[in-house]
Amino acid sequence: MVLEIRNLSAGYSQFGVLDNVSLELAEGGFLGILGRNGVGKTTLLKSIAGPVRPVSGEVLFGGENVVGWSTSDIARAGLALVLDRKGIFRSLTVLENLRLAARLHKDKEQRWTVDDVLQMFPRLSERSKAPGGGLSGGEQQMLAIARALLCQPRLLLLDEPTEGLAPKIVDEVVDLLQRLRKSGLTAIVVDQRLETVFDTCDEVIVMSRGTPALRSTSTELRQRPEVLEEHLGV
Structure with a gap:
């Protein structure tokens, strides 16, 4: 596994955001993360990459627990975060x-x-x-x-790569992500646009209240509108 997260909790000052998150991602996987605003999607990426220090739990990147490492050391180990x-x-x-x-x-x-x-x-x-x-x-x-x-x-984290972009540019970014996936790159993509995530990612995690509520393939989740309504309101 490129990435293993075990029982991760994190937040800001006295405010908890992530609650006991566990997930894993294999080499070459493209994982999408969906959820309403405030459920911890960006906090999860920051906790993996280092800007947010977890309260508890482990982030194993390439088999090493990088919790407590500086952001520069994590980046040198092969993790890149693209944030806004x-x-x-x-x-x-x-x-x-x-x-x-x-x-x-x-x-x-x-x-x-x-x-x-x-x-x-x-x-x-x-x-x-x-x-x-x-x-x-x-x-x-x-x-x-x-x-x-x-x-x-070795792992690319993308936070809202299509936010605020014109439709034509969104299409270009989606095409790029599809080509990166086919190249064998490993990535996690957070985006509010369902189609961006479905069109670029093999699997999707839907987050609710700071923890993954479900994990499914993009193909399966497209066919479950009741789940999208329950967790995303769409």
Whole structure:
């Protein structure tokens, strides 16, 4: 298993958010996470990647418990978190952003190169000389994902990759995620759009009150509208 979470509880200050969460993800799996606002989806990603320190439980990444590790140490171990288009340098050009990410991880096996991601993101190739701060929301999202790939991740965590994007750009992001899944990358995708998760992920976890309420294949969950109504109100 790439990731094993055991009895994980976490939150902010005195406010508990995650309650006794357990899950696992095998190499090459694409796992979607759905749930209403406030059920702990983003907190779960942050607890895995390090920005939120769990109160109890274990996060085994590649067999090692990374609870208590710094975010930089977890990232160096091969975990990349893309959070709300953050992680780009607004004053640097697209190409400079990509080259910097590649340079910082040049000691790792190079599964992804700058040329690779520019081929994967034609829009970024066209905008390679534009500053990061001058990109549209969709282009910034693509740049954030491209930079994450240049970290040579073993596990990619994506938080709301299509939030606030125009429908055409959503389609481009979904197409990208499908190609990443076919490449064998392992990922967890949190998104409010059901179709984004269903179209890109093999399995889906629906969270309720800080813990997984059910886990199902995307195909099966599409056919269970009563479950979607109960847990998501759709």
